[in-house]
Structure formats: C-alpha cells, structure tokens
Amino acid sequence: NAGVTQTPKFRILKIGQSMTLQCTQDMNHNYMYWYRQDPGMGLKLIYYSVGAGITDKGEVPNGYNVSRSTTEDFPLRLELAAPSQTSVYFCASSYSNGYTNSYEQYFGPGTRLTVT
Amino acid sequence: AQKVTQAQTEISVVEKEDVTLDCVYETRDTTYYLFWYKQPPSGELVFLIRRNSFDEQNEISGRYSWNFQKSTSSFNFTITASQVVDSAVYFCALSAALGGSEKLVFGKGMKLTVNP
Numbered sequence: 001n002a003g004v005t006q007t008p009k010f011r012i013l014k015i016g017q018s019m020t021l022q023c024t025q026d027m028n029h030n031y032m033y034w035y036r037q038d039p040g041m042g043l044k045l046i047y048y049s050v051g052a053g054i055t056d057k058g059e060v061p062n063g064y065n066v067s068r069s070t071t072e073d074f075p076l077r078l079e080l081a082a083p084s085q086t087s088v089y090f091c092a093s094s095y096s097n098g099y100t101n102s103y104e105q106y107f108g109p110g111t112r113l114t115v116t
Numbered sequence: 117a118q119k120v121t122q123a124q125t126e127i128s129v130v131e132k133e134d135v136t137l138d139c140v141y142e143t144r145d146t147t148y149y150l151f152w153y154k155q156p157p158s159g160e161l162v163f164l165i166r167r168n169s170f171d172e173q174n175e176i177s178g179r180y181s182w183n184f185q186k187s188t189s190s191f192n193f194t195i196t197a198s199q200v201v202d203s204a205v206y207f208c209a210l211s212a213a214l215g216g217s218e219k220l221v222f223g224k225g226m227k228l229t230v231n232p
Contacts, residue, residue, distance in 0.1 A: 042223050043220075
C-alpha cells in the first residue's frame with residue numbers, strides 16, 4: 001500500500017494564479033481531510049469529506065474548494081492564490097464506522113506551497 | 117469549543133535524559149479521543165497513540181509512555197532515555213467523534229531537540 005500520496009511536493013505560485021493539490025489514498029478509507037500547517041503552528045482543518053460526494057468546511061475554508069467524486073481522491077483547489085495561503089498542506093484519511101469511534105488519521109507527505 | 121494546549125514550545129535535552137511533553141485539552145463532549153503525532157525533520161506526520169476518553173489506563177510502548185488524567189484534562193507523553201532520533205515536533209490532538217465528524221484539533225506542537 002502506498003498510503004496517502006500527494007502531488008506536487010513543492011510549488012511556487014504567483015498571486016492570483018490557481019492550482020489543484022492532488023491527494024489519493026489506497027486504504028479504502030471513507031474519511032478524508034485537508035489541513036494546512038503554518039510555521040510554528042499546529043495543523044488547521046480546511047475541508048473534510050465523510051464519503052464520495054460529501055464534503056464540509058473545516059476551520060479555515062476561505063479561498064479553497066474541494067470535491068470528492070471517488071473514495072480514493074480528494075483534490076484541493078486554490079482559485080486565486082494569495083500570500084496568506086503560503087503554507088504546507090497535508091492530506092489525511094481515516095476509517096470511521098460513523099458512530100462514536102474515532103480512528104487515527106494517516107497523513108500524506110505534504111505539499112509546500114509558496115505564493116509570491 | 118475544543119482546544120488543545122501544549123504550553124512548552126521547545127525543549128532541548130541531552131541524550132539519555134527523560135523528557136515529558138505536556139498536553140492539556142478542553143472539550144464539553146463526554147466521548148472524545150486523544151492522539152499524539154510525531155513530525156520529524158523530514159516533515160511527515162507519524163501517528164504514535166490514540167486513547168479514548170473512557171480508558172484512563174496509562175500506556176507504555178518501549179521508551180514511550182502516556183499518562184491520561186481526566187481530572188486534570190491532561191494527556192502527557194514521556195520519552196525515557198531519549199535518543200537523537202527522537203528529535204522532532206510532537207503534536208497532541210483531540211477529536212470528538214459525535215456524528216462521525218471526527219475533526220482533529222491540534223495543539224501548536226512542541227519541538228524536541230535531543231543532543232548527543
């Protein structure tokens with residue numbers, strides 16, 4: 001199993017450009033997440049998905065969009081890049097039985113994005 | 117609202133010293149889960165432990181041990197006989213799995229440096 005894979009590893013964007021960060025998992029997990037990590041800070045949740053076709057906002061969703069057309073893929077879209085979106089982005093996945101069990105999230109290697 | 121506080125931002129020790137990383141959490145939920153993740157210099161996030169709110173037993177895994185105390189809302193992590201490879205940023209996180217949302221709230225992390 002490759003686990004959670006993310007592409008690209010690094011990217012530099014100009015202000016106003018758009019891009020999509022790709023995330024794929026091969027563990028058949030139903031839940032997927034996008035986080036951002038700013039220097040000296042913990043991770044903050046951008047969006048999450050509880051299954052194909054279902055997404056919801058996290059703590060910091062502004063400036064981002066997501067879609068989940070398959071169980072495996074959960075791309076994150078930046079429409080008009082701003083310097084405030086310079087960060088490291090992590091995708092994660094986990095299994096949930098939909099009740100009160102919360103299992104560990106498995107993280108991808110991250111994408112380091114710089115907007116100048 | 118849920119919150120995780122890691123009061124220590126950075127600790128430096130000499131190899132073979134014991135070190136304890138503090139984590140204090142806030143939640144109104146009666147069912148919740150606590151996690152520790154390790155982020156080595158390479159940047160990936162590595163899952164270390166998951167503990168649910170009904171299980172206050174301490175856990176030991178090799179040189180790692182965890183002390184969960186609901187009375188003080190703490191979930192502290194101790195590394196015994198630290199090694200250089202333990203140098204990393206350690207995150208404590210909290211999840212309340214109500215309705216299956218399972219969103220992780222992270223502390224800001226604590227950077228541990230173990231010097232030879």
